[in-house]
Amino acid sequence: MHVVASAGHVDHGKSTLVRALTGSDPDRLAEEKRRGLSIELGYAWTALPGIGDVAFVDVPGHERFVATMLAGVGPVPVAMLVVAADDPWMPQAAEHLAALDALGVTHGVLVVTRADLADPAPALARARDELARTGLAGVPHVVTSAADAAGTSALRAELGRVLAEVLAGVPAPDPTADVRLWVDRRFHVRGTGTVVTGTLPAGTIHQGQVLHGPGGEVRVRALESLGRARTSVTGVARVALALGGRVPDAVGRGSALVTPGAWLEVDVVDVALTGPDLDRLPERPLLHVGAAQVAVHARVLAPGLARLRLDHPLPLRVGDRAVLRSPGDRVVRGVRVLDPRPPELRRRGAARTRASDLMTLDGSSGADLALRGLAEETLLRRAGLDPDVVPEGCVRAAGWLVDPEHAASVRRRAAEVVAGSGTAGLAPAALAQRLDLPDPAIVEAVGVPGARLVGGRWSAAADPVLPPHLQAPLEALLPELSGFAAPTADRLRELGLDTRALATLDRAGALVHLGGGVVLAAGADDEALARLAELPAPFSVSSARTALGTSRRVALALLGHLDRTARTVRLADDTRRLRPPR
Structure with missing residues (x-):
């Protein structure tokens, strides 16, 4: 199955398009019918030739329901951005586009609706300009109207081509992956009990399977996908799980059902950020991941890097994509989890050091x-x-x-x-x-x-025992190992000391082999570390060479050795700093 999310401003025709594509009405709540706009996430599905089943997530466009929209686009790889020919570019469309970009969505179709009510060219040009600054730049477009059967056919064809590209270029989800289902709806069905729905991105859910959620474990008594009962469902898929009558109250919209014991429940994460104003963040933004929305305390570690403290724990992993949203100014930033188990920042300057580590x-x-x-x-x-x-x-x-x-x-x-x-x-x-x-x-x-x-x-x-054939060469070499001067490769060859012999002498503690045929007296690396500690950090290779009074050849080999033995840290600009003792 493939999942496509519709996005765009309220009343620009998203639900009408989904209805035309699938023959089903995604607006199923009485309140949605009465008010004429989507409040909850709506779902409908169809089959496309050569592609198979495609489920559409119809997300609300009204600004009060942006959190619901983010729940809908979070786990899907393809989007259908809808704009109306008879309306200007609207704030909700901009916010939806920013969220899609923040989540890394790069496949989709731009649809200009209501082409029978106004010239679609200005709306198309403006939307194209807005998309050009995002990961959706260059996606195909379709111009249509509610009663345009040809436009609907063209849209089905374009969606088919885009989904074929996804099939060809994106690895198939792993059916054996650990399950994490973000719950986007919970409701009660008489005779069945509690039912929850969500988009399964990977892994497999079986009837009878036990999943862990907030408040404890739940058992999948029955499951359904695309309106049909199943014994198992593999992601990507829209699923409904019947959990019976005794389900913890905490299992609901924004919670996650996961494979027991397979996930970390974390309330502190270090993340990379994309978007505007990365050198300053609001103190209490909202984090949207999957269907979850949680307030966080945000601390900037460096521009584009931050530590987030969540108000309650969530199952997060390295590489997870999310959205950080500031409700006051409606700024949307992308989030990618770098470390879901970060160390505490206790010492002065720890944030700056941590930022270097995160890079x-x-x-x-x-x-x-x-x-x-x-x-x-x-x-x-x-x-x-x-x-x-x-x-x-x-x-x-x-x-x-x-x-x-x-x-x-x-x-x-x-x-x-x-x-x-x-x-x-x-x-x-x-x-x-x-x-x-x-x-x-x-x-x-x-x-x-x-x-x-x-x-x-x-x-x-x-007594470290050396092979007899190495004792004489070592005795000849030791007087030549003074300070940070290293014998030449020719001298080592003259003594018959090849790479294997030098490694043997290094293991015995008779000398320090820095690699590449560079050797120093035993303990010279510790002495070098003491001298480097006196340099302002970070220090360059040139300043290290001067402090040690040696050649560039030896300085490079010695610094590489200190890097490998975890006593120094090489930074992106080729400078170094000493690693604090563990």
Whole structure:
């Protein structure tokens, strides 16, 4: 099934178009009939040749019902923007278009109605100009009127072409995805009990399935789609779920029914914003996501980045699209969730640092891990990230994932802690606690250079054993390792020290291999970090090279090593800052 949302100003003919396309009336409430405008979301459906079933969500155009409109367009990928030839461009049309753009809707059809009442050219030109500034720029258009059968046929054809483009260019929804159904209507049917409706974007709902909602779990006693009873429905689909008689009062418009245990219920999120005035936000805007509307406290972290504190928790994931709306000035901004489990901002300057961190997030597990260092696999999955797609070198242990750079940092710190523990050594749990790690198995998986686990305790190895063929080259090399001067590649080749040999000496703690054939004396990286801490942050490669009194070759290799071991953070402009100790 495909779902198309109509949008546009009140009384511009949206419901009439849907009626002409489907033969069904989307305005079904008595109050809607009496007042002649859509108040609730209306639904009707038809079949298009080569496409299949298409459900239309007819959203209200009146300004008092904008929240209902946002509930209707939220989960759909295709829009039908309707403007009337005999009316000027209206504020609700502008607000609907801004919402569609904010939600990332890029497929649709522009429809100019009432072409029999006025010249449609001015309305078409104005609408084209407005769309040109959005993701709907260049969409096809149709000019028609209520009694124009040819116009209706042309509209059906254009919708078919647009939906074919969606089929060809947009990945099909995953039928095995976790269910999240935003409820947009709740009502009672005699003999059936409570019924809720919504648009299922992905996943599958089965008859008898248990879903989690506010107030507890509910069971799907029966389900229906496109007016027919079903035993299961797979997204994308319009669905009605019969939940029986005992349904928590909190399950209603704006709530979500989800796969139990698969989602994070969050009340603080860090987001990216699009739209006007991104350097300042109203203190109490409204967040619209799915069919939910919740007031939030907004804090700007940097232009285009903000932290939102929700008045009540919602099931949100990385990449979710939403709308931030200021009812007072009717400004609409787009929202994309970057992090649904952000850290607290406690220290002075923490907001600026957090903004820099958020700029590194690209919606992948790898970027999330690089920022956090380590994360539970189940938590990553519930946040909307794939724990099976991680960078090479990631360490897995006891349900945790450790980023390669953080793993290197853990190895280094573990070796230091064990070396300072004396002959008694440390129990695995004690070492994990000293390293601020949640599970001792992580230490064992990462490894502790120069140490071994004997008798249930980590202790320093008495004498790191080097292969005999490396002892003489090392003795010849050590006097040449002074400060931050590194031997040349020719000198290393002369001593017979290739990449594998240097890695062996690095693991034994005999020297520091920075990669690319650049080696320094053991502990030189720690000394470099102390000198870099005296520089104003962020600092450039040039200022780091000057502070260390070394060549650009060594400075670049050393900074790369400090990045990989999670002691410095490389920023977008190639400057760096020290990462606070974990």
